[in-house]
Amino acid sequence: TRGHVWYPASFHCTKKKRVGLLKPLLSLSLVFASFLMIHKLKLAEKDGVGVKRMRDAVWCGSECFSFKKRVVKNSLGSSESPVLSNGLDAQRVSKGTPASWDAQVLNCSEDASVRTQDWFGRLDPRFHQFVLHRHCRYFPMLINHPEKCADGEVQLLMVVKSVIEQHDRREAVRKTWGKEHTVDGKKIKTLFLLGSPATGKDTKNLQKLIEYEDMIYGDILQWDFMDTFFNLTLKEVNFLKWFNIYCSGVQFIFKGDDDVFVNTHNLLQLIDFRVEERKEAELFVGDTISKAIPIRNRQSKYYIPKELYDKPYPPYVGGGGFLMSSQLARRLFVVSEDLELYPIDDVFLGMCLQKLQLAPEMHPGFRTFGITRRRVSPMNGEPCFYKNLIVVHKLSAQELLRMWSVVHNEDLICAQRVSV
Ligand SMILES: *[C@@H]1O[C@H](CO)[C@@H](O)[C@H](O)[C@H]1NC(C)=O
């Protein structure tokens, strides 16, 4: 996401315009989703594996959702485990990691003591919700996939932050860099991270949509917290915890937004180089920002008031896309639990790294800042630019699909290759 510096005031304007469009868009997407379902079901009939996959997904879906209802109605919680557990999980119990997701009750009431502090009165009201709920860290899961990493060694897990409404972007990612497949015996798997619809939207329909979508693809993790900008750090910490429970066999994590272009081939090459050099254990690479300070311009999406934070930021990477080793992800999870949540998720991860006395590594192949839709760069339309890089911000779903096919056209000849 992070154009911290480049597109300040645009956020609120675009948001207002969209409201009127939401309803018709929603109906359209519902129609589209149903159509997709029917299409997939037809395909599945022809394909025995598909049928089995559908059945598994349906089963998991209904299980997860009936669980949700149970939790909401029964605040005492339930002794039944809401999610699948497998042999791997059982082993891990002894090491102090829970066998399955253990945040089962939605328990996020505001911390009233915050209201009595004198800085709270001075604080920009936009941050009130955040500080009042800052102590709520782990949330129940609405859609889980405990089996995602279970089948054999997964080399690379692609983890994509998305919101329910961005259905088309997820489709494009699934058809391009997020396609689950095996390269030279190395498995690549994909997951999308979502919260619940923010209030005021067509909550019920949006939730139905996402359940359908997950039934088809089985690649959604959803938590029961509102998917708002200031809640993005919740996605970070809930994912780290999830990963720690369910993904012991994974080697690397690529974490990115749903509006980036990823050159999977170059990404895998970077991994190979680091593995050869035996430098993978502390791997954390991306578009690094050092010596940044909090933005005090109140118009900015990334505005942070002095009351909240008054120091320079530690080095951090733009959340548009970065690569980390799973060893490091586990260490990040451990230190994250001792840090207060911070409203900007990229910076929060930087704080965790700093606690480990590590700094992210800058890599010129990651271009998550600076190339935006507003600043039209001539590079934005240049396929060779994409062929030589690892991650590029930020593309619409159509642009991603188009660029992917151009870059993967064998006739494309580029004069020089930047080595990764
Ligand atoms: C909910 O949170 C409050 C305060 O954090 C705590 O005192 C209470 O025990 C929690 N309730 C449940 C059911 O976990």
Ligand SMILES: *[C@@H]1O[C@H](CO)[C@@H](O)[C@H](O)[C@H]1NC(C)=O
């Ligand atoms: C984050 O999500 C929780 C749970 O849905 C909600 O209570 C809180 O208000 C949200 N915080 C912000 C800053 O949007």
